[in-house]
Amino acid sequence: MKPPKHILPIIAIAQFFCTSLWFAGNGVLTDLISSFGLTQSSVGHITSAVQLGFIAGTLLFAVFTFADRFSPSKVFFWSALLGALANLGVLWDNNTLISILVFRFATGFFLAGIYPVGMKIAADYFDKGLGKSLGYLVGALVVGTALPHLLKDLTHIFPWKYVILATSFLALFGGLLMIALVPDGPYRKKSQKLDFTACIAVFSKSDFRAAAFGYFGHMWELYAFWAFVPVWLGIFMEWHSVNEFRISFWSFWIIAIGGMACVLGGYISQRKGVKPTAGTALLLSGVCCLASPLVLLFAPLPVFILFLLFWGMVVVADSPLFSTLVAHSAPPNVKGTALTIVNCIGFAITIVSLQVVNALFAVIPPQFVFLVLTIGPALGLIGLFRKKRTSLKV
Template identity: 35%
Template sequence: MAVVLCMAPWFSAAAVLPQLRAEWNLSPQAGSWLALAVQLGFVVGAVGSALLNLADRVPSRVLILVGALVAAGANAALLVINDGSLAFVLRGLVGAALALVYPPALRAMSAYFTTGRGVALGVMVGALTLGSASPHLVNGLGGAQWRTVIAVTSVLAVLGGVIASRVGPGPHRSPAPPFRPAQAWQALSARGPALATLGYLGHMWELYAMWTWFALYYSGVLRAAGGTDVTRVSALATFAVVGIGALGCVLGGVLGDRWGRTRVTELSMWLSGASAVALALLVSAPPGVILAVSVFWGFWIIADSAQFSTIVSEVADPAYVGTAMTAQLALGFTLTAVSIALVPALEPRIGWPGIFLLWSVGPLLGAVTMRVLRGTPEAARIAGGRR
């Protein structure tokens, strides 16, 4: 519940980006940078957190509370400014603050579970998914009033931080290790964590780019079909496409624990990449058909996400699990910044079909990487020997 609420500010500006561009007279490029700012801020925050070993040395509930309060404050500050440059800084601060929420939350959950960890982290990432989707629901139900979206998501983040502050340390949390900045790299340089991280990068290549730009894409689909009330309908559609991923995360956790993590991550990326290819081919399909394929895509695009973190928690040094998770997330979100930024630069040239084909490359390569990991000796430590 804390993560659902704390992560609400993540996509708050992206959910109302057309309104912000109109009110602040932002160019399309400036709007793209505003959407990208959170990713860049998260990378900075995650890198700093990994170097300082914060997720392993500071209680998770303290980090999450601080991150939630800072994110809420920076998000709410958008209500009193009228400048795109300052908005970029504030959105970057939101991302940096949420780097104190997401990795420590994964670390905290892993400290409560040894068996069933895949389901546990799947529920946690499902919560992240719901939190990320919530601004689109608020937007769809609130008549596209961007101030309402910003205000509500800021209040939700504060409430999430308060809830997190009530969560004690798990029974399997390791004692605070020595301060070792180099551990941020060493935690991922071993073969097992390195392969898991490469698979994670393939997954992340498409995930946040799709989450960020789907509302814009589907708005164009609706307009081309002569639809009405496009803003509201596209917001609700985006909530469905992103939000359905919460169920995918849970199923991914169940399959990861029972069937094997490398298997479920590989399957998920094959299906996700195939969905992107299918949408590239459905250029003239009715909006309902496109939405149905997109919902299927939204289910599988995130179903594997928690399992990458779970694999790292099982094969990394137990004393620095939080640092390893944070470093993995930092690399992943660095890549998302690239894939998000490429869309406005390439879409006018190659169109949305070309964008979807480009996105499909990541999960297809990631699936191959997880097949390689399955054949290594380190795989015997994953999911109790179920690889």
């Protein structure tokens, strides 16, 4: 059954609008520091608060199988509404670091009903060609994640608080689009009962474990790279005495170009296979981790920017492909729960990598910090292509 033509664009647009909440705090971090007396180390804490909220939300959603027992579009809408309200909390005049962290935690919590649920909705509509469809969907998430940096670059035109207002409005509008225009898909198999063991039982399948472990390695690198792109740009500008460089503008493009890579990877996977395409992207991003010290120290500005743009592509091109492998290897009646629990564990890993990178900046030369991210691609490739044969030939 071929889904209506508007379904995929609407899901992608809604995902783009709603996931702009993710890095809204990071996009205006310098303004938060000056407005509320925060410290420079807040970048790691604010990002981690969102991730922790997302982990708590996905764990709860997975244990109670919300996306499989209830209409995914309704779950998406209510999560978007509550996430938008939590995001607005950053505008409170009496905020402290603790209250900002609470609001960002709540935003992350409700993002658990947006990102994995959006993939579940896509999987309910697209059986064949799911990799291509999720390429568009995750690509939209990537651009949505980058959007606050672009809005921050424009704050010379309007106040930083408009970034928060704009992302909250977009999230609400995205939720309305989903509930109004995307009913439950034809491939949805509703779970008839509450099953607290579903999120654990899926790991009994070797195919599922291979896909999940590849995703976990990818996640060790991804959000640490995204969160510290502005920091790395700032270090390069300082060391190489580059003036009048628009860090927020280039941070947007370095992250957002990954959206195009997700779509491109989806099309490549139709010809080369999902698993080989995901493995190639993971390998290339690992090579970028290893090359990072030399590029930071010795590359001229154009080469440095091109390197980060390439890294921004390969660091996330495998994300929709791993989700495709997870969805295809999970039982149909718990597909939403499978995607959610893998997201939960993956984002728990990002907490560790974010804090490790944040701590390493204080104890070792900055050019060597991103070497630690190599651990993720290395272990992910081992998990994905381990000697025990699987049937992951999607």
